[in-house]
Amino acid sequence: MGSIDSLYDKVKRFVIEFTSGKGTSSAMTGYMTGELQTVAFIMILASFFRIFSVPLGIVLLAAVVGALFFFGPMIKAMERENSSGLNRVLFWVMIYFAVIIAVTLWG
Amino acid sequence: MNESISNLWSIPLFIIIPILAAILLNVLYSRKRAISVTAVVSSLALIVVSVLSPFGFHWFTGQPAVLPTGGYTYRADLLGWNLALEYYYGPLQQIAIFLASVLLLFVVLIAINSLKKNTGTYISLLFLTFMSAAIVIMVNDFYHLWIGVEIGSLIVAGVVLATGEAVSQKAALKYTFFSALSGAGLAIALALILGVTGYANISDAIIAMPLNDASLASVLYVAFGFTVLSWIYAGGLAPIHPLKADVYGSAFPHATILLQTQSKLMLVAIGLVILRLFGTLPFAKEVMLSVSVLTMMIGVVMAMLQTDFRWTLAYLIVSHSGLVTLGISLGTVQGIIGGLFQAVNDVVYMSVLLLACEGIYYFGRGTSIKTVSGIAKRAPWLAVAAIIGAFAASGVPPFNGFQSEIILIQASLNYGMPELAIVVLMVSVTTFIALFKGIYNIFLRPDDAPQAGEKQGMPVPRMLYVCLAALIFITILFGVYPQLAINFLNEAALKVVYIPWVP
Numbered sequence: 001m002g003s004i005d006s007l008y009d010k011v012k013r014f015v016i017e018f019t020s021g022k023g024t025s026s027a028m029t030g031y032m033t034g035e036l037q038t039v040a041f042i043m044i045l046a047s048f049f050r051i052f053s054v055p056l057g058i059v060l061l062a063a064v065v066g067a068l069f070f071f072g073p074m075i076k077a078m079e080r081e082n083s084s085g086l087n088r089v090l091f092w093v094m095i096y097f098a099v100i101i102a103v104t105l106w107g
Numbered sequence: 108m109n110e111s112i113s114n115l116w117s118i119p120l121f122i123i124i125p126i127l128a129a130i131l132l133n134v135l136y137s138r139k140r141a142i143s144v145t146a147v148v149s150s151l152a153l154i155v156v157s158v159l160s161p162f163g164f165h166w167f168t169g170q171p172a173v174l175p176t177g178g179y180t181y182r183a184d185l186l187g188w189n190l191a192l193e194y195y196y197g198p199l200q201q202i203a204i205f206l207a208s209v210l211l212l213f214v215v216l217i218a219i220n221s222l223k224k225n226t227g228t229y230i231s232l233l234f235l236t237f238m239s240a241a242i243v244i245m246v247n248d249f250y251h252l253w254i255g256v257e258i259g260s261l262i263v264a265g266v267v268l269a270t271g272e273a274v275s276q277k278a279a280l281k282y283t284f285f286s287a288l289s290g291a292g293l294a295i296a297l298a299l300i301l302g303v304t305g306y307a308n309i310s311d312a313i314i315a316m317p318l319n320d321a322s323l324a325s326v327l328y329v330a331f332g333f334t335v336l337s338w339i340y341a342g343g344l345a346p347i348h349p350l351k352a353d354v355y356g357s358a359f360p361h362a363t364i365l366l367q368t369q370s371k372l373m374l375v376a377i378g379l380v381i382l383r384l385f386g387t388l389p390f391a392k393e394v395m396l397s398v399s400v401l402t403m404m405i406g407v408v409m410a411m412l413q414t415d416f417r418w419t420l421a422y423l424i425v426s427h428s429g430l431v432t433l434g435i436s437l438g439t440v441q442g443i444i445g446g447l448f449q450a451v452n453d454v455v456y457m458s459v460l461l462l463a464c465e466g467i468y469y470f471g472r473g474t475s476i477k478t479v480s481g482i483a484k485r486a487p488w489l490a491v492a493a494i495i496g497a498f499a500a501s502g503v504p505p506f507n508g509f510q511s512e513i514i515l516i517q518a519s520l521n522y523g524m525p526e527l528a529i530v531v532l533m534v535s536v537t538t539f540i541a542l543f544k545g546i547y548n549i550f551l552r553p554d555d556a557p558q559a560g561e562k563q564g565m566p567v568p569r570m571l572y573v574c575l576a577a578l579i580f581i582t583i584l585f586g587v588y589p590q591l592a593i594n595f596l597n598e599a600a601l602k603v604v605y606i607p608w609v610p
Contacts, residue, residue: 026414026476026544026548029544030412030413030541031412033411033540034409037404037537038404038408040533041408041533044526044529044530044533048526075408078405078408082349082405084349084353086281088349089281089285089346089349092345093288093346096336096339096346097336100335100394101328101329103393103394104328104332104390104391104394105329
């Protein structure tokens with residue numbers, strides 16, 4: 001009984017983490033589909049590294065799968081990072097620009 | 108030197124007509140009938156000029172190009188130093204400007220019907236939006252490229268501000284702030300290229316590009332980085348996408364039609380310039396591909412989270428910008444054709460969805476999927492239009508989105524990147540889910556009982572249905588007969604890949 005209760009509690013906590021406030025069915029569907037989409041997307045991104053080295057791609061893919069189980073759900077964090085706050089956008093623009101210059105200059 | 112000067116009469120008209128219309132409309136201010144006549148006649152004139160114009164160049168400085176042998180020529184297809192600030196009007200420009208001017212006409216007609224005050228000023232901004240897009244798609248020199256992007260971003264802020272809501276003022280302010288950043292970045296990039304090559308003309312700069320000079324490589328890379336930054340900004344790619352989505356979401360839906368058209372044309376124009384200038388640099392295409400993939404995925408995931416149909420569309424427009432740039436970034440003929448065709452289709456089917464969204468407004472309860480329901484019962488044709496738009500955006504045959512997405516998938520597979528094909532498929536499927544989440548709730552869910560004192564709305568104007576019918580016709584036409592559009596895009600793709608110095 002105890003183990004069933006705790007599993008139920010874990011699932012409930014996991015689901016509640018998807019959305020804050022009143023989770024209507026439409027909003028909840030969106031967040032859950034978004035989470036699945038993000039997971040699939042990050043796995044595909046990891047698999048891109050096979051271009052440089054196949055073993056590197058496999059290791060990254062395995063690491064990403066592990067990280068997704070550990071850190072999920074990520075959709076709230078993704079929503080937060082994609083807000084239109086000026087500071088946050090400016091931060092990401094600087095990161096992007098630094099990466100673009102670094103990759104092209106030293107790549 | 109028997110050739111005649113090819114200073115096309117039509118090219119200045121694409122700039123002069125919108126400017127004159129904008130000045131006149133501002134003067135007319137709120138004289139509704141005079142505004143209607145001026146705006147409609149000007150839009151029709153732009154459509155007629157885009158159809159009748161032959162292909163060719165317009166040189167502002169007017170001197171002939173200098174041949175490597177020492178002679179002179181006015182033929183742009185010959186290898187020579189053009190030295191001119193020039194515009195080019197070819198098949199790509201024709202279909203882009205024709206579509207943009209048709210959309211301008213529709214937007215103007217709807218704005219005249221729906222706006223009660225400041226109509227002249229608002230419609231003049233719409234004309235200037237068209238003008239900035241026309242400049243950028245025709246330009247073949249750095250000065251006009253920079254001016255087009257700068258003017259375009261300022262006008263976007265004006266169009267968004269015109270809604271008068273607090274959210275739109277915030278969106279416009281943030282967007283303008285970044286305009287300063289990326290506009291300055293583009294100016295630096297152009298200054299660096301000018302310094303390295305000595306030419307302001309893009310064709311000349313490509314020929315003079317010191318790609319094998321290791322001492323100048325870092326300068327080129329920094330110029331590339333700044334040009335990509337302006338591309339990201341002008342097109343609303345990640346990480347600027349939240350600001351662009353704010354802009355799309357907080358403008359009137361009919362104005363968003365022109366804003367997204369302008370963005371797509373800028374994405375195409377600047378993307379092709381980047382490919383022509385930096386396409387042979389190591390990692391250039393990879394950087395462009397990465398930005399495209401991130402934009403596609405983040406845009407579509409964010410669209411899933413929205414509970415307002417306007418914002419769902421705003422994020423989908425961003426996401427589908429990634430589809431356009433994906434094709435261009437591949438740098439192959441098939442990929443570029445796919446990207447350009449996607450841009451054309453995207454502009455059309457998103458306009459269908461945005462007009463359907465505009466129609467929802469007339470029922471008086473906004474566009475939130477939580478508060479609006481049962482619209483299909485009151486406006487069945489609006490529901491049909493929204494569903495057709497959603498099918499086209501999701502790449503369902505026989506609509507136009509299917510044709511361009513299948514080309515992009517084939518191009519990705521032929522490029523040796525099946526992962527990209529999977530991403531395109533994922534974006535299509537998620538677009539379908541995101542759109543039908545909104546369409547079900549707004550159109551198909553049974554209507555809640557109206558509350559006492561609730562705003563009852565007003566009838567949807569007949570003009571909106573006429574515009575929707577015309578756009579749906581184009582959606583199906585390009586879906587059934589894609590070659591009709593592709594014939595206009597082949598030349599541009601071939602030139603970029605094989606003779607990049609020719610505009």
